[in-house]
Amino acid sequence: MSTLTDHGDPAAGAALHAAFPEVTTEACEYRGDVTLNVQPAHELEVIRHARDELGYSLLIDRFGADRGEDADPRFDVITLVYNLETDKRLTICTTLGGAEPETPTLIPVFRGADWFEREIWDMYGVRFSGHPDLRRILMPDNFPAHPLRREYPVEGEGDYAAPKRALGGAVDTADGSVSVNYTPTEEPGSTGGEGSE
């Protein structure tokens, strides 16, 4: 077990906070992962500092998360970077508020952020200013919504709603209960009379 919780480096988190005390929160540690919250406008320079000064040179992932319709600020953009020298990982999180969330693109620091940011735009509707090609990536170009937002139903809606049959055992997460809407079209055994002889 211990090996699962040694991924973060608290010293590096503290060093990063010391370099940007105004715009970052203190690093917090949970199950061995070190996370730092940073103000959106300064995310780029903080991650560049982590890459150039602290050796976090490998981009692992960049993705969004939604705290729910009622939360403000609502969206997180989370970046994982990795240090190949010390074998430690760092999580940098920036939180965006407002109806039209927007944050600067990370492409100047990690060119590979391109597709990851397109996915965040696609799924959450977070804009990345300065991104050269911010189009949908996984959903069709004419898709009307940002489907990973919490209010978007898992079975889809409008033209993209799943056929009713497919909704058999959907979990209703609104109250956490499991609802089974499935009604069999035929009673099992009712047609068995002649066929079984």
Add this chain to the structure above:
Amino acid sequence: MSDARTLDVELHEDRHSEHMMLNMGPQHPSTHGVLRLILELDGEECLKCEPVIGYLHRAKEKIGENLSYHQFIPYTDRLDYLAPLANNVAYAVACEKLMGIAAPPRAEAIRVICAELARISAHLLGLGAYAMDLGALTIFLWTFREREAVYTLIERICGARFTTSHTRIGGLATDLPEGFLSELDAFVKEFPGRVDEYEGLLTRNKIWVKRTQGVGVITREQALQFALTGPNARASGVDYDVRKAHPYCGYENYEFEVPIGSEGDCYDRYLVRIAEMRESAKILRQVLDTLPDGPVLNRDEAALKTVMPEKEKVLTNMESLIHQFMVATESINAPPGEIYFSAENPKGELGFWMRSEGGLSPTRMRIRSPSFAALQVMNEVVPGHLVADIMAILGSIDFVMGECDR
């Protein structure tokens, strides 16, 4: 001689024609699934290559946020569908990290067997298809012979060849069947010789060398910038293997090398995968020698509400039946928190980032897929190559769309 060369250059300069847009895929055989490439060509030379993905998008992350932790296990089979067992292992360990429990030693060792068998079968398919796309048909038939042997073993472990769903949170669905170890032993004895055969066909094959050396070079800098992991990154000299850097499932107990390439071209990616298959066989040999006894499900008092009972007991014992019913219907009340766990999958680092606010399902399930990152590098690498080289580059990157599109 020199005249001919200059003449050729002049001809080449004269020849500049209109650029052509070519749509490759989504049903092109070398795209292995449903990848579409929009190519801009000047004659046979490729100027721009834009991958279009999403044709296999099945909203796995959304589904994961609406199912209980146990219910999501079968969905992980369909991520990298060439190595479903490895996905099962990665997801189970991620959930265990979130819940703060661990699998017993025997389950961990069997998970290593699962993950390494999955790696071998995925690399066999990757290598076979890669070589076939470049015209070497024999190798495809040969790798599929061994792949069949691996799938027979996988079928013995869990009764299914592809849709394995073998892991449970806190352990495994079943223990190994009787006689399995001797079958695995026979395979591990035979397999290194088979890898020699593949190498005999390819490593010094002039055509193979011509088609792959110096083609599709990814520099170390590019690998870091574009979030490459796994064999693709290691071929470019990035010394990063999750099994070494952050051992899970007891990988720290086994000795193995992490092959690293130097050039980052298609040939290096081929060599790295060949070497990885040998290392996997070495790991399997060590697991066979040290496989501990004991239960395959966590039976601690504290984990009772999280971990399913043994299936045999469910069928014969009232208490276990109730136990399974409670775990399955009430599901797991995970503690609130955010975790990231990644495992070294055949294609690279497969990560699960989960945010739990307590309750039955995570409020965010992020799946970090290695193929998504690997395909992004296409537009960086392909320009300047010929159309025929694209098959080599695609084959050597060894992606799988099920995981890329999720």
